[in-house]
Amino acid sequence: MTSQLDYVFPQGFVWGSATAAIQIEGAAREGGKGASNWDVFCREHPEKIFDGSSPEVACDHYHRFKEDVRLMKETGHTGYRMSIAWTRIYPDASGAVNEEGVAFYRALFSELLTNGIEPNVTLYHWDLPQALVAGGGWENKSTVDLFVRYARTCFELFGDQVKLWATLNEPGWTTLQSYVTGLHPPNKTSHRSAIQVAYNYILAHTRAVRAFRESGNDGQIGLVLNMSTIYPQDPANDADIKAARIADGVLNRWFIDPALKGRYPDDVWTLYKDDKLLPAHTSAELAEIKADTVDFIGVNYYYPHFASADAPESAYHLNTSGNKDESCIFAIKDLFRFVRNPQGKFTDWGWEIFPEGLYDLLMRAQEYRPGIPVYITENGIGMQESLNDDDTVDDRGRIEFVTEHLKVAHRALQDGVNLKGYYMWALMDNFSWVNGFKKRYGFLFVNRRTLDRHVKASGHWYKKVSDQNGF
């Protein structure tokens, strides 16, 4: 049977999908949960979300998790990447553990395990307890201490059920949107704050890894990064090559180097030093970072960047409307400006579809540390979709997107990458941050009026791929 397939994956390859707590759970004021920064931001600033929507109810996964696990099973899942809401475990970040929150996640993990689905759990996917916001949130190193306490608690409470952990989701992207473009809470536009937060994230990650080792847990722990490949606009132009290099330094190497090499990249450190923007740090902290070694790396990949050195002004714009004519803009004055690939094929939200970028990224992870286990922790396409009269969704665009990315993932495997699994973003249509609910990503279509789930064509297709371990 398998011999007729063109792409066969290694035995035990994980076929999964991903979500994050705030994007699907809902029940924002139930089960003893405390408010997070995103809960408050969406309540206070609906005008900053494309359709004015909020994660208050989201997909109501909190109440429907058993049905969702059943649908995972039906769509061939052998793994599921999710996050824990910090505010369900510590509602105000510093007080006592909320037993109702613990019970919810234990029940969810148990349901997954009973159905043969391995949880891969991220501790922090951008929903910070609101109680920490007034004190400066991630700008304040006391948040690092509280995060480590929360991480330690999770290892103790769930370590018997969860064997795959990730500390943070995309520290780079969340720093960028929260402290540079100002699109995400706390809506700041300060390079100084951004650099401090980025540093504090890595410190929090490092200490959580150490706490994990000290806990004696027999699982594995890693970091999830958005390592979008950055190419020079003109590969023969030295200035563009330099622009791509520094963009990669600021957005990617600042995070992956400490995690896999134990040190910050010299060129970026020097850049920040020259601009008097170095984060507050101690040599003891840098020594801690040196000692950190992750068990695996998770890579999220959506689209590549092409960098030009022609960056006379800083400028940011994210297409949150799904209007194809609207471009995404990102430039940092005198360093780099991302430009649209004239040959590119784009989603309605202006994200280029470029599977080859995933291959380059996987090969790069392998170069950093040959043999390191790698998971594709997110990859997917946001689309405008509706339900047919017969309750089906023909999302062949998604099937094509995933197929093309799996093909290059397979090539990377052949070329030596220790790729362990693929988690499509996302299990179900969900709260897509400032894009609201219009941008749909799921294997499961969620009817926004009834919250009923419907398996899309891609979900049925994925079941087959998973059963055959290839296609």
Ligand code: BG6
């Ligand atoms: C990743 C995040 O950056 O991209 C997910 O980890 C997110 O949480 C996904 O939803 C897609 O981005 P967006 O903004 O289109 O939802």
